[in-house]
Amino acid sequence: MTDQAQAPEDLFPGKPTSASRTTLSHIMTAAETNLLGTVHGGVIMKLVDDAAGAVAGRHSGGPAVTASMDEMVFLEPVQVGDLVHVKAQCNWTGRSSMEIGVRVLAERWNESTPAQQVGSAYLVFAAVDADGKTRPVPPVIPETERDRRRYQEAQIRRTHRLARRRAIKELRDRRAAEGLND
Numbered sequence: 001m002t003d004q005a006q007a008p009e010d011l012f013p014g015k016p017t018s019a020s021r022t023t024l025s026h027i028m029t030a031a032e033t034n035l036l037g038t039v040h041g042g043v044i045m046k047l048v049d050d051a052a053g054a055v056a057g058r059h060s061g062g063p064a065v066t067a068s069m070d071e072m073v074f075l076e077p078v079q080v081g082d083l084v085h086v087k088a089q090c091n092w093t094g095r096s097s098m099e100i101g102v103r104v105l106a107e108r109w110n111e112s113t114p115a116q117q118v119g120s121a122y123l124v125f126a127a128v129d130a131d132g133k134t135r136p137v138p139p140v141i142p143e144t145e146r147d148r149r150r151y152q153e154a155q156i157r158r159t160h161r162l163a164r165r166r167a168i169k170e171l172r173d174r175r176a177a178e179g180l181n182d
């Protein structure tokens with residue numbers, strides 16, 4: 001034992017992006033279709049949330065909850081018999097939150113054609129303790145140029161999310177102060 005104080009980075013070192021990057025794969029069946037016969041968007045969103053949750057748990061080393069999901073884009077319909085790969089990585093970290101970027105790819109389960117991107121999303125997870133209170137996460141360390149670009153883009157999204165939340169709160173407070181109830 002030593003009486004010298006440890007530097008914060010020794011107590012809480014960063015984690016490289018590759019340490020928590022995850023792919024979740026699933027073959028789509030007829031049980032997962034919408035009324036048009038293609039795969040229901042909600043099924044894809046669940047896979048996205050599951051894959052992102054695995055990344056958040058791995059990066060933060062414990063439980064993490066979905067705080068938000070935004071920019072969920074469906075580029076192409078997913079068909080029964082598609083083998084879907086949901087690729088997720090930690091793009092950015094704050095104090096207790098992490099932005100997880102997700103790309104959804106699909107290929108025919110029995111054909112060796114290249115997988116096509118069918119969707120993408122960004123999710124914010126907050127790391128929590130056993131009481132549901134937020135806890136700090138290790139800073140993510142981007143490793144490649146692509147990781148560094150994603151980190152910078154995530155910071156832009158973070159700034160916009162906070163600004164939008166603040167602006168809406170201010171508007172609501174102002175309306176409430178004017179006695180406008182809805």
Ligand SMILES: CC(C)(COP(=O)(O)OP(=O)(O)OC[C@H]1O[C@@H](n2cnc3c(N)ncnc32)[C@H](O)[C@@H]1OP(=O)(O)O)[C@@H](O)C(=O)NCCC(=O)NCCS
Pocket residue numbers: 065066067068093094095096097098124125126128132134161
């Ligand atoms: C997410 C949750 C833990 C945030 O708790 P809170 O008391 O508001 O905590 P804070 O305001 O300190 O926010 C914690 C972090 O999450 C971020 N955050 C909170 N709400 C957010 C939102 N809607 N969008 C983006 N980020 C958000 C904050 O910016 C903060 O980031 P930082 O610590 O890196 O700076 C809380 O709202 C919660 O438990 N929500 C339910 C989550 C859940 O059950 N998800 C599954 C849905 S079924």
